[in-house]
Amino acid sequence: MAAFRGPRVWLWRWRRNPLRRRVDAVEGWAVLATWALIVLTGVLVGLASTHSVEQGLARERAEWRPVTALVVEDAPGTAGSEKVWAKVRWSAADGTRHTGQARVDSGSTAGTSATVWTDPQGRLVTEPATESEARLRAALVGALAGASAATVPYVGWRLLRGRLERRRMEEWDEAWERFDPMWGRNTR
Structure with missing residues (x-):
């Protein structure tokens, strides 16, 4: 299709040209x-x-802040492998005691200490x-x-361009309606 368009002219939309439409x-x-x-x-x-x-x-x-927590029940798995979820207990900065699930070393026994991270309200969070x-x-x-x-x-x-393209086609149709009858005339 590009072969039929001719050479590319830069900034053609802003140049004076009798074929350029509004x-x-x-x-x-x-x-x-x-x-x-x-x-x-x-x-x-x-x-x-x-x-x-x-x-x-x-x-x-x-x-x-990091807080030291105690593992409440034995963690599953063997010692030395990856981290697993286990129930832990910790004290917040205001002294209240909390329990929750945290990742600890696998095979940790009840009473083992683990480091957990808490927010200012004492809730468990991930490490920042x-x-x-x-x-x-x-x-x-x-x-x-x-x-x-x-x-x-x-x-x-893209929406505006679609509208402009429709308008351009309407103008072409109007131009063809004006000039089409002239094509059928004999010029002798």
Whole structure:
């Protein structure tokens, strides 16, 4: 199909041309505005998401604390293999006693100590991400959020382009209706 189009002319939508319709100029400006919006939206949303995730993970590192807990019942498995879930008991910073499920060394017997992480309310949480893990996680979330947000202007452009294409075809139909009767005339 490209062989029938002829040579590519740069910025043709903005050049003076008797064949250029208003729809072509509108489409040219819409392409320019859409790409600007895609870049701007993607970058701003990506940076905001990255900053938000970094703040949340930094807050977790600052607030979550390791606590020594005691295994309440024997953990399944043999000693020295992987971590398994077991029931543990610990005391919160305010002195209240809590029990819950945590990952401990397999084969741990009742009364064995294990380190668990708790939030300021004394609830069990996972170990917080290190600074490098937090930066990577924030960068990945920011990139995904930015790319997702950038699709909104793109989808809007595709919808507008479909409408402009329909309008262009309507103008072609109108032009053919005006000039088609002339093709059948004899020019002798």
